[in-house]
Amino acid sequence: MLHEGLEQARCQPKNPLYDAMTPQHEFTRLLGEIRGCTLCAAHLPLGPRPVVRGAMSARLLVISQAPGTRVHETGLSFNDRSGDRLRDWMGIDRDTFYDERQVAVMAMGFCYPGRDKHGGDLPPRPECAPLWHARLRPRFAEVGLTLLVGGYATRYYLPQTRRETLGATVARWREFLPQFFVLPHPSWRTTAWERQNPWFAAEALPELKSRVAALVTPPRSAPYPRR
Numbered sequence: 505m506l507h508e509g510l511e512q513a514r515c516q517p518k519n520p521l522y523d524a525m526t527p528q529h530e531f532t533r534l535l536g537e538i539r540g541c542t543l544c545a546a547h548l549p550l551g552p553r554p555v556v557r558g559a560m561s562a563r564l565l566v567i568s569q570a571p572g573t574r575v576h577e578t579g580l581s582f583n584d585r586s587g588d589r590l591r592d593w594m595g596i597d598r599d600t601f602y603d604e605r606q607v608a609v610m611a612m613g614f615c616y617p618g619r620d621k622h623g624g625d626l627p628p629r630p631e632c633a634p635l636w637h638a639r640l641r642p643r644f645a646e647v648g649l650t651l652l653v654g655g656y657a658t659r660y661y662l663p664q665t666r667r668e669t670l671g672a673t674v675a676r677w678r679e680f681l682p683q684f685f686v687l688p689h690p691s692w693r694t695t696a697w698e699r700q701n702p703w704f705a706a707e708a709l710p711e712l713k714s715r716v717a718a719l720v721t722p723p724r725s726a727p728y729p730r731r
């Protein structure tokens with residue numbers, strides 16, 4: 505009887521719905537859904553262009569703020585001076601950073617949100633993280649360290665820090681390990697803060713580099729975009 509059952513099962517045509525349930529298929533479908541999202545299009549001056557990257561095998565997750573104009577144009581996360589600075593802090597080059605098998609990047613808002621009347625970047629769209637993060641982040645199940653870059657990511661994932669300045673939270677960086685490494689946004693505005701807080705370069709960054717190096721390795725080839 506058992507043999508008969510197995511034989512019948514072998515003879516069944518492959519069910520396409522079963523294939524659709526594989527984790528990789530679901531992950532690809534979710535990325536497609538995110539990249540097709542237009543939920544807050546009415547608020548986006550350059551229109552929706554969700555920027556997100558990473559494979560399910562990624563060991564490092566970077567949760568940042570929102571794309572700037574250059575990232576919006578190229579569709580490549582951290583493809584700007586802030587990205588160069590972040591890579592310097594992490595101790596990795598572009599090829600490693602853009603190796604999706606190792607590093608995933610998701611912002612608090614996936615689309616460029618525009619500028620305020622003073623010329624500064626607007627906050628990430630508030631609809632975005634609640635809509636997508638809870639679905640996407642668990643897909644990066646191999647992640648060994650999550651970098652919270654800037655105040656928006658930090659306050660969202662560490663709500664207990666909402667009443668203090670980001671500088672005060674970064675000063676407590678050891679308390680959030682081993683899951684999170686809290687960082688300021690790596691823009692030029694942080695230069696003065698870094699000078700005033702020498703412990704950041706002397707203590708926090710060496711620890712960050714060491715933890716990153718334990719999780720990622722430079723790829724042998726560099727098939728990643730150099731825009």
Ligand code: SF4
Binds near residue numbers: 541552614632633
């Ligand atoms: S910012 Fe987020 S919620 Fe808004 S359109 Fe882009 S992906 Fe969708």
